[in-house]
Amino acid sequence: MIVIFDTNAYLYLADNKDNETIRQRVNLLRSAETKYSEPIHALICDTVAQELLSHLKEPMSADDKSRFCASQAMYFHCGDKKNYGLLPQIWVQLAKELVDFDYSRLINNQIYVGRMLFQLSQLSSIEQMTTLNNEFKHNINNIYYTIQETEQQFGILLQYIHDTWLRKNKSISKEQNKINKALLKEYVENEYALDIFMASVIIMALQQALYRDCQILLKPTIEMYELIVSQNKIPTEQFRSMIIGLKERSAIPQKGSRLNTIWDTLILFAAGKSIDGERIVLVSGDNKMINAAKNVAEKEKRENKEVISYVEYMQTLQLENLIPDVLKKGDSIV
Numbered sequence: 001m002i003v004i005f006d007t008n009a010y011l012y013l014a015d016n017k018d019n020e021t022i023r024q025r026v027n028l029l030r031s032a033e034t035k036y037s038e039p040i041h042a043l044i045c046d047t048v049a050q051e052l053l054s055h056l057k058e059p060m061s062a063d064d065k066s067r068f069c070a071s072q073a074m075y076f077h078c079g080d081k082k083n084y085g086l087l088p089q090i091w092v093q094l095a096k097e098l099v100d101f102d103y104s105r106l107i108n109n110q111i112y113v114g115r116m117l118f119q120l121s122q123l124s125s126i127e128q129m130t131t132l133n134n135e136f137k138h139n140i141n142n143i144y145y146t147i148q149e150t151e152q153q154f155g156i157l158l159q160y161i162h163d164t165w166l167r168k169n170k171s172i173s174k175e176q177n178k179i180n181k182a183l184l185k186e187y188v189e190n191e192y193a194l195d196i197f198m199a200s201v202i203i204m205a206l207q208q209a210l211y212r213d214c215q216i217l218l219k220p221t222i223e224m225y226e227l228i229v230s231q232n233k234i235p236t237e238q239f240r241s242m243i244i245g246l247k248e249r250s251a252i253p254q255k256g257s258r259l260n261t262i263w264d265t266l267i268l269f270a271a272g273k274s275i276d277g278e279r280i281v282l283v284s285g286d287n288k289m290i291n292a293a294k295n296v297a298e299k300e301k302r303e304n305k306e307v308i309s310y311v312e313y314m315q316t317l318q319l320e321n322l323i324p325d326v327l328k329k330g331d332s333i334v
Contacts, residue, residue, distance in 0.1 A: 001281060002042070002280045002281070003041075003043075003281050003283055003313075004044075004048070004087055004280060004281075005284075005310075006045070006048055007048050007052060008284065009283045009284055009285045010071075011066055011069075013026065013029070013073045013310075014066070014069035014070045014073040015324050016069055017069060018125070019124045022069060022076065023072075025073070026076035026077050029319060029322060030042075030077065032317040032319055033317065036317060042077045042078045042085065043078055043086060043087040043280075044075075044085060044087060044114060044117065046086065046087065046110050046113055047090070047263055047266050048074070049117060051147065052067045052070055053071065053116060053117075053143050054147045054148075056071070056120075058137070065126050068126040071120045071121075072117075075114075075117040076121060079114065079117070079118065084118065086111070087270060091205075091209045093269065093270075094206050094269075095206065095210065097231065098218075098224050099218065101216070112139060116139060116140075119132060157201070161243065194243060194244075196226075197243075198239040198265075199226075199228040199229050201239075202228055203218070207220070232268075234293050234306060235265045235271075235292075237295050238265050238268055238289060239261075241292065242265075264286060264289050268282070268289060268292065268293075268307070271307050280306075281307070281308065283308060283310055284308070284309060285309070290309055294307075310327070311323055311327055
């Protein structure tokens with residue numbers, strides 16, 4: 001069995017401890033995973049890694065120390081001094097599923113993320129990051145600005161949906177406003193239409209990536225949209241819930257705010273998939289992600305085995321000592 005941890009899960013595992021303590025905690029975890037009835041090994045989820053690394057751009061705040069510790073926990077969990085396990089990005093997966101294209105160039109681009117995590121794992125404290133070379137700092141900056149740009153574009157999309165649904169557009173007539181809201185309400189409440197909308201957002205991003213990296217023009221078909229939805233029910237459920245939830249919000253996060261739903265959705269594309277016959281399980285500290293998996297399982301009248309909570313995972317491995325006190329009390333540290 002393969003496990004991937006999300007950002008929150010690694011924050012819980014590291015628990016803001018020092019380098020040696022994190023290493024000891026992870027060694028306990030890896031030992032228990034190896035001895036489990038279905039031997040477990042962990043892979044680095046590139047989306048989680050980049051989300052953590054984006055917090056390490058200078059200048060860093062005191063809160064960024066927790067992300068530094070979580071980055072170290074991720075590498076200790078998924079690698080050693082010689083090798084590390086890396087889960088291919090969603091775009092590699094989708095390029096293979098949709099057009100049978102080997103996106104090896106992107107896999108090669110991912111390797112530097114593993115190398116960066118290894119470098120961080122060798123530091124005894126966050127203060128030692130000043131000793132890292134300019135190439136490392138350049139890569140951190142690239143990751144940071146890529147994430148910022150993606151979140152900004154996603155925020156614009158959500159703002160458009162929110163405003164069309166809930167607010168009056170003064171540039172058009174009162175009657176047209178009513179029509180727009182009625183159409184959007186019908187659209188959002190139509191599961192099929194909303195699912196195809198999610199697939200279209202994903203395909204547009206894949207189109208950009210393929211053209212940027214390989215100069216390949218992807219021509220979408222309705223079969224591609226439906227394939228994404230049918231084979232990726234959990235991220236589809238997450239995305240649908242997020243869009244419907246816009247109605248309950250008075251505003252969308254402004255520029256610069258974290259729009260984590262897009263990253264959560266991308267991470268969920270791995271849940272329930274398999275590599276060489278080994279199923280992938282996501283260990284999460286995010287209730288919305290866990291509930292999306294539970295909702296899908298409930299609709300299909302089966303048990304949720306794709307996404308489990310950090311607490312449940314540690315309890316299964318009899319590692320309650322790796323559960324932070326705040327989680328034992330039912331709170332959260334993130």
